[in-house]
Amino acid sequence: MSTHTLDLSSTDGSVERRINEVRQGNRQSLGDLLQLYQNYLSLLAQAQIDGRLRRRMSSSDLVQETLLAAHRDFDQFRGKTEGEWLAWLRQILSNCLSHAIERHFHAKKRDLRREVALESMTKRLDDSMARLSHFVAAKGNTPSEDMHQREMADALSLQLSKLKDKYRDVIVYRNLQGLSFEEIGSLMDMKTGTARMTWVRAIAKLKEVAAPDGQ
Numbered sequence: 296m297s298t299h300t301l302d303l304s305s306t307d308g309s310v311e312r313r314i315n316e317v318r319q320g321n322r323q324s325l326g327d328l329l330q331l332y333q334n335y336l337s338l339l340a341q342a343q344i345d346g347r348l349r350r351r352m353s354s355s356d357l358v359q360e361t362l363l364a365a366h367r368d369f370d371q372f373r374g375k376t377e378g379e380w381l382a383w384l385r386q387i388l389s390n391c392l393s394h395a396i397e398r399h400f401h402a403k404k405r406d407l408r409r410e411v412a413l414e415s416m417t418k419r420l421d422d423s424m425a426r427l428s429h430f431v432a433a434k435g436n437t438p439s440e441d442m443h444q445r446e447m448a449d450a451l452s453l454q455l456s457k458l459k460d461k462y463r464d465v466i467v468y469r470n471l472q473g474l475s476f477e478e479i480g481s482l483m484d485m486k487t488g489t490a491r492m493t494w495v496r497a498i499a500k501l502k503e504v505a506a507p508d509g510q
Contacts, residue, residue, distance in 0.1 A: 310377040317369060325369055329362050332384055334452035335445045336361055339385065342471035343392055351399045360391045381445070422473070450505075457504045462497035469494050 310331075316324040340354035340361075364387050372383050455463045461483065468479045480490035 335448035361388045
């Protein structure tokens with residue numbers, strides 16, 4: 296998982312400005328803009344790559360493909376707000392994931408089922424962000440109304456990077472992918488009860504790393 300962090304105070308409210316700068320020909324601003332969303336995309340990618348695909352590609356591979364596509368196709372972006380920018384990035388990630396499934400599982404490119412799968416994956420991405428927002432609030436934090444999904448994703452990504460692999464994985468499976476403990480146990484090669492206890496310990500550890508120093 297990427298551990299790139301943001302100085303949120305310096306980026307707050309600047310997304311629309313950066314979009315305008317890119318449209319005025321400042322390509323450096325495009326690189327800076329995309330970098331802001333690396334952790335956001337990383338969490339979404341982890342939430343979407345299932346066990347079969349994980350054996351063939353990593354979430355970081357999917358994120359890099361998404362960033363490259365966004366850089367290449369920026370001229371196709373017609374939005375102005377951060378919400379529109381987020382939706383556009385999610386759609387690109389969904390497209391890249393669909394192409395990866397075709398590539399690795401030899402699906403026919405002209406198969407009409409691909410369109411259905413793409414729509415389904417886009418909905419899964421939206422659902423993942425809804426679970427992420429709920430998860431951040433459930434930890435005891437109270438995000439302000441204007442707290443952006445990017446900021447929440449950046450904070451959570453940094454916190455997850457400090458956990459053991461098994462703790463990070465079980466949180467991704469449970470809180471981002473919404474899997475049952477039975478399903479998690481199957482994926483992690485452990486009993487259902489063990490999966491549940493691993494998740495409980497993982498949440499406790501996450502609260503420790505998320506708590507301000509001295510609390």
